[in-house]
Amino acid sequence: QQKHQWKFVSIIPAGQDAFIDRFKELAAEITKQTGGQVDVMFHAAGELPYKGPEHLRVTAKGMIEMSEVVGSMGFGDAPPLVLGDLPYLALNDEERTVLRGIMWPEIYAALRKQGVEPISWGAYPPRNIVLREPVKGLADIKGRKIRTAGGLESDYVKQWGAAPSFVVWAEVYPATQRGIVDGVLTAAVAVETSKLYEVAPHFLKIDGPVAHFYVTVNADSWSKLTPELQKTVRGVGDWWADRWQKLVVDEADNGAIKRMQEKGQIKSLVQVPPESHIETRRNLIPIYRAYVKDKVGAQGSAALERALTALKLQ
């Protein structure tokens, strides 16, 4: 019996256990369910020399056998990945399911074209804004400097009249502490683990977009598996995708907000009403179109139009 040894890397550094524990679990479960025939060893970010934007390429080349490819990081090599992460295009679970039905085939085809096999996927919890000073709603962030990671994130922050600003993540805490930025756009879990609430205790719940990632396997490594093993691995992938949604997005993220509130770490929490998301989406549609046309091309534009129709936005 052939034994397959896979290295599996994620973009999350050691210490962010809400995410890391899940990835470790995926590795362990594949090893367990295949009776050790596929032996997956997990590596947190920083252990191996690869950064998120390279995961797709180094997996396709077989430098590593398995990796987490984050849509917003992988689209430099596989532009259709952008289709999974158009901010505020889907506003609830129902719409998200509709959108996946249209976009996932495009994304999976793009991944396979690069030479990797997608076996599972997930999403990082919605991004929200934490601020140094209290606000009453979206209107109050006009003119404030909000740290974003760039790209489309900057575009919707700009829609609200705020000034998107960038500092490297390692400097976000001191930069916020000293007012170099007024607020930070990030997930609640990240606020809790980085203790950003110490310097930005005011929480503006914008139910921001989620960032999708795809767990991919090098195409050669994948084809070396027997059909039964492939089936087993896929089965674990499906089981794990549900588990991620439940344990990370539902429990860990909402749990983080609740814990920070209970401990008084969050000093105020303002929920942005759903109507304003609908307005944000309406304003963003021309931006989606331009962005997709520019980055993905005609096939991407066609998928976007199908999605807009399915969501009754045109």
Add this chain to the structure above:
Amino acid sequence: MSWELLAAIYFGLMLALLFGGVWIAISLGAAGVVGLWMVKPALLGGIESVVWNTVDSFVLTAVPLFLFMGAVILHSGISARFYRSLSVWLTGVPGGLAQANIAACAIFAALCGSSVATAAAVGAIAIPEMKKRGYGLRPITGTLAAGGTLGILIPPSIPFIIYGSTVGESVGKLFVAGIIPGVMMTAVFMLFLAVQARFSPDQLPPSSERASWRQRMAGLLDLVPVVGLILVVIGGIYVGIMTPTEAAGIGAAGAVVVAAIYGGLTLDVLRRSLLDALRTNAMILFIVIGAQILSFALVSAGIPRAIVSAINALDAAPYMVLLLVVVMYLILGCLVDALSLMLLTLPVVHPVMMAAGFDPIWFGVVLVLLLEVGLITPPVGVNLFVIQGMAGTTLGEVSWGAFPYVLLLLAGVLALTIFPDIALWLPRRLF
């Protein structure tokens, strides 16, 4: 092949290349290449990622920028005036300008996050002036290499930022935790120098001049540009205009402005300053690249993980674990650069230390002290390299000069172990 055998081969090969005189960056990198090839030849295809990711970094831009700032201050003649003034103020203090090295390093440390940049910035000012005044090469280079290490203990500090974000601890707390140990180590270094001056006056010549208060007051004017620059940069960081890394850029631009105001700015000064910064930066970052290739080989062979599980398997008492960790950092610190060392070991050492019941903030400070040791122990000590390059002397000479400070830093680790509150009291007060 077992990891023990692989580790022995890697280290053996690296040491052979290093001591055979091969350029340090190439010694590390070539040992890494051989290591990668032994694990799996296809891993050589990861090298381009290492090279690109190491240098495509905003955080590291601080290195050439602070090098440039120091070079402008040096070539425009501001440093000469700064030092003349400092020497007037320090007449009669045992250790003289060597004391000024430590003090100036501590001040620079308060405005930059990197030890290399601290050592380089002060070294550029101090070395020519002190050589002129007959100080021994060992105290000159030793104080600068060691004083430079304060750059990562006194906030802001890039290793604190990376440690905090890696293990999920508050960077703010880490910064605050570094303040008292930073001041303590500065004081200990200066105290040691005063004692050394008593016993070796040939190396640390007592000043025969006596300065009048009138001379001192006149000298104040020459302190203005350097202190002013530091105030602008520190002030900019603390008032909230810029991040510590950006401060490097402002420092570089500010140095040019100050040089223009003080009349020392010419095209030739600019050209020489750029060249100095470019050369030293290329040398340093090429070593970081070599070290990262070696790290890649170590991780690929599973060596760091194997070491952690070996320590865990011992099931030792907490202070035994700490002792083991300290010894490990001493050994690895001789061979691997600080940033690589931290990135290489944290995934394994942090869980071990937490399991042994140590405080994460406290360990962050102890870790930085151990990284400081690594910066001044040969054969791979980045501060030694920078100062050696500037002073035009041998690595051996600088290493001997810095050796007493290795012991003082280890004494600092011991003090922190006996009295953890040296690090933990201030964060507790503020947060």
Add this chain to the structure above:
Amino acid sequence: MDLHAAACRLSRWSVAVGGVALAVMILLITAQVVSRRFLESPMVIADELSGYLLVITTFSALGYAQHRGDHIQVTLLVDYLSPRVKAVLHVLWCLIGLPFLALLIWRTAVLTHDSYVSGSFSVSATNVILWPIQLFVPLGLGVFLIQMAAELMVALGALREGRS
């Protein structure tokens, strides 16, 4: 043609490019700080561009640093050797260094070529096409390699003269 003189000229041209990159980096970061402080819409691209400028700054100076003898060595033991043995060692160093540099050039050229073929662009703030920046890596390493090859020739020449 004298290889050594040509290599030195090449290294000087290359480091001049690095000087421009470093100067631009200083201006860019200053502009970022000023624009964030005083303008409504701060720059979001300066951090990313500075990273690229660091790449250019670093790699374009490697050859010049070699020319000036800046790349440091552990001379603890070497210092005790006779000039003759040192000259032999110098040849050996180059014979180890040249294949290492050749490997780095090959791998980073592959990186650049892959980016060119797939049209890879940055996923951070700028979305710039990556290969023109990545090209500076193998080019800079190439200048370094030529400088070291010239040094090898000089070392071999010295060795031959010493023998006769």
